[in-house]
Amino acid sequence: MKPPRRPEGGDEPSRGAPRNGAGTASADALDRLLDEVERAPWAYDYFALLRRVEACCPELPRLGRARRPRQEPLRLAQEPELDFAPAALARLDRRAGAPRLGVRFLGLLGPQGPMPLHLTEYVRERLRQHGDAAPMRFLDVFHHRMLLLFYRTWAQSQPVVQADRPGEDRYAAWIESLAGLGVAAGAAVEASAVPAAALRFQAGFVGARSAHAERLEKAVGHYFGVGARVQPFVPGVLELPREACSRLGHARNRPERARQPPSRLGVSANAGSRVPDRQHRFRLHLGPLTLPHYESFLPGGDAWPALQQWVRLLAGTDKAWDLCLHLRGDELPAPRLGARVRLGLTSWLGRGDARERSDLRLVPHPSRRAAPPRGASDG
Known part of the structure; x- marks a missing residue:
């Protein structure tokens, strides 16, 4: 006689058990x-x-x-x-x-x-x-x-x-699609420095077509739990390509220069390959911060990659930006050797006082700013 055949998946559990096959x-x-x-x-x-x-x-x-x-x-x-x-x-x-x-x-x-x-x-x-x-x-x-x-x-x-079962959450896929984080960007969202749930929560800001300061302030402030403020029109410089630089002896009768307008002194002429600019740079202020929170936003900190991704998503990649961290005065560390202070980042000479410190400027690397908005986290 052949032994009775077992059901697929193992022995048939007891029908009186409170849970069939459960842990x-x-x-x-x-x-x-x-x-x-x-x-x-x-x-x-x-x-x-x-x-x-x-x-x-x-x-x-x-x-x-x-x-x-x-x-x-x-x-x-x-x-x-x-x-x-x-x-x-x-x-x-x-x-x-x-x-x-x-x-x-x-x-x-x-x-x-x-x-x-x-x-x-x-x-x-x-x-x-x-x-x-x-x-x-x-x-x-x-x-x-x-x-x-x-x-x-x-x-x-x-x-x-x-949401009880994230792997089968249909609403998550729908919301991500509305925000531009759908199937095509699913792998990038999973590998990003910002959790997918946080991106879905800010889907209204992420999916908006206009890149305005308010959405960056609110999204960053809510995600990190800190005060956030955008300072627009920060002075900066633009690097001009060689063909855009002013040159003496510019001849319009040359075929390759026929369509280029002449440089006019005080109007379009410039000296050198760099010109001042206030339209393409903004500054993000965060704080006041405690010392642990301040250190998390420094390069190598836990919050630094996530912050860069939020800026790419909400401000785009066509604008330059820098970060200004405001450290609370009562959190100022003493500059002692062996106290794990970082020169130029978390160290100040002098006895110190209770005033807030906001003299540090962090500028992300251009390759980080140019990373795809839906890409993975920065290193």
Whole structure:
């Protein structure tokens, strides 16, 4: 004789177990929840209870998507009663097989069901007077599937329920697509210095077409929990290409220079290859900061790569910028040898005072500013 064939995925778990194929932690959490429901089922909302059951079973498919009964932690049934339901849930039966949750708000029977009322009387009589549960269990085959699909329909429209399982969060993909962080940029978002959840939270700012100072101030200030202010029109210089520099003896009669306007003294002529500019640079002020927070924004700190990514996303890559950190006066470190002070970054000579320090300017490397807006984090 051949030994009995095992079901796919291993031995068939006990139908009376509180959790089929679950780990110890999941089984314990589900047991505690079902114990509470068994004592007072009427105190629970149908949708809230099934959401908690799903949360206790992260290793199983979502309710309403399982392909086999053993992948479902409980069975749903209707209680055949003739009165109007005082509560959505009636009882939880755990005496045999999988836990069976009886509901009153939806089903084929009862005063609110589509079936004739005498069928409810018949099914109830067979169950209560003769102990014959066959008619009710036959109808529960349809009730179970209908109730699970009813819950699944509700859950798919709830962003909070979708977030219970980040790997299956449909709202996350939708929001990322609206912000320009959809499928094409999915890998870059996952590898970025800023968590994907933080980018989704600021989707309104990230997806906006206009790059204004307010969105950078609010997004950076909220993400890092510090005061943020953008100073526009910071003086700077622009490097001119060779063909744009003013030259003596410029001949317009040469074919290669025919379309170039002549340099006019005081108007378009300039000396050298650099010109002053106030249109293409801004300064981001952060603070007042504590010393640990101040150090996190320095090159090599935890917050420095994330800050550069926020600026690229919200200000674009066509503008130069620098960072001004404001250190609180009472956080000023003493310049002592061996105290892990960094020359030029966290060290000041003198006795110090209580005034705020904001004399440090950090300029990101041009290659960092030119990195793709949806790219990975900076090194």
